[in-house]
Amino acid sequence: MATMKEVADLANVSVATVSRVISSPDSVRKETRERVLNAISALHYQPNYLGRTLRLMKTKRILVILHTLSNQFFSRVMRGIEDRAREDHYSVLVSVTRGNAETFRDYARMLQTHEVDGCIITSLDVPEAELLKLSQEAPVVCACEPVKSRRIPVVSIDDEAAAYETVSFLISKGKKKIALFGAGDLYYSSSLRLKGALHALRENGITPFYQSDEGYSFRSGSRALSAMLLAKAELPDAIFCFSDSCAIGTISALDSHGFKVPQDVSVIGFDNTAISEMFVPSLTTVAQPQHAIGYKAADLLIRQIEGKPIEKKRYALQHEIILRDSMS
Amino acid sequence: MATMKEVADLANVSVATVSRVISSPDSVRKETRERVLNAISALHYQPNYLGRTLRLMKTKRILVILHTLSNQFFSRVMRGIEDRAREDHYSVLVSVTRGNAETFRDYARMLQTHEVDGCIITSLDVPEAELLKLSQEAPVVCACEPVKSRRIPVVSIDDEAAAYETVSFLISKGKKKIALFGAGDLYYSSSLRLKGALHALRENGITPFYQSDEGYSFRSGSRALSAMLLAKAELPDAIFCFSDSCAIGTISALDSHGFKVPQDVSVIGFDNTAISEMFVPSLTTVAQPQHAIGYKAADLLIRQIEGKPIEKKRYALQHEIILRDSMS
């Protein structure tokens, strides 16, 4: 890699002039500029980000911290982030924590050392107090998973309302025996969904047919179903799973027990990930506006980076119940 | 963020001493060292990566270039990469190109400017000549998708052999009417798989029942099936899809036409992504050793970064046919 100094020597100018040709070409005489431009292309010169960053403390890069790459959900969120980032010429880097707090801190440090201008956090691997501190030191936005603190900018849906509406809808369709497959309070979103679901049941004088806290994963769905089959002599009318993965785990387990969806029981998922359209039967699910969440999160982040005000800290985007084949 | 200078002032030493406390603690007197350490924790000092990198031209970071986050396949490859990286304390950054050559170049530039020490490429978005050039300038390893050049280090499976064996196996199981759903020469891997499959058919005096080049995606599967149904009056014995996504797209389309898998037709996938276990019916598929591919790629990359020799350029890891419910 050629350096600016080499370009300067070749073009018989100072480094200052080369720098100007790059950042404000109009401020240098046409003839000189062309000489510099020629030298640049002759040497295949590319500005070194490191030197520039050290000087400017600006990178035009943002970091997205993910728990894992295996969650389809984030793929569409990422698209939203990228689309917004591109508008202002930011590039996006992704890091994966696998839930490890130390790994999280390693990546978060890129913020403090100005290797990235800001950070979108979807994986809550450290105590919320630490998140809050980070968000006070540098531009940070949480996305997808709600946080309790009202001082950290966060973009998600209203989980409680979404679950409330979904269960109300199920009841309006005549479902009375409703099982809830969630993740306990492993995720704040799950507690909120449970709260909303129970609220709707209570309002209709119904008690949950069965309740499970196994988690959001495929295996959680199978496990929850097995446990329920052991505990109860019959199937419910509907199983409301708090994630699509859990829902297909549930359907897959139902299948291996010889039960048909939706003939024997309806299954409702949550998220509207790609798999919900592809699965057989396709999944009725509560859609999260994944692209919009990513887009809005990136928007808030960039506003912060560029010192513009953000109106409020919490953004709850609109969910939607999508009817497909897994519900009768 | 406190700087090294501030720490030095607080501890009444020079920056050199602070630097030494960090990089080779034994070279400074115990008492001084403790004073420095105290100052460090008092100021919450964290070394600035940028300054260090600019000086050392070493980051202990590697970059993985992906086409998209929505491909489950890479999630396990990433785990392999991370596991190997962690052994030598490298951290891993991911970037997504969506097949855009300019985006690819933006990220690849991080290599040339020493923002990362090396790069694992899984998304072949630029002409192979450019890849070759890049690999000659900096540590680069291609992974998952084979490249034609023998001078770029690449880790994948032997696609041709895998497809050859799979089709031979199908024939040995009595399948005679075999359809091939591939991606034409959109990917080099697809051409190789096709070549292997056709070889096995020819060897047994069989012509392909039907052949499609729609692609590796879910929709490709549905599209290929519809086209086949239009072209032929009957179903084949087996459909060999060159990806799992394509396979479930095919099964899903078969289902909507009222056909059952594997009763009416067997469907075989490729990759052994997470979905192949979760789908109903579960997928018989050609497994790629995803974790091993990632691990080996990272291993080769780190060897290059640290100036160690790598024995050869091409590594074809072992594939395996995994029998599940989608085949009778």
Added chain:
DNA sequence: TTGTAGGCGTTATCAA
């Protein structure tokens, strides 16, 4: 054992 000083590649200020 510790300090001084130069330099990594930029950009920005100030003079010329």
Added chain:
DNA sequence: TTGATAACGCCTACAA
């Protein structure tokens, strides 16, 4: 319009 020079934060000869 251009150039010299001082940062940015760090590491490392070399000197003390």
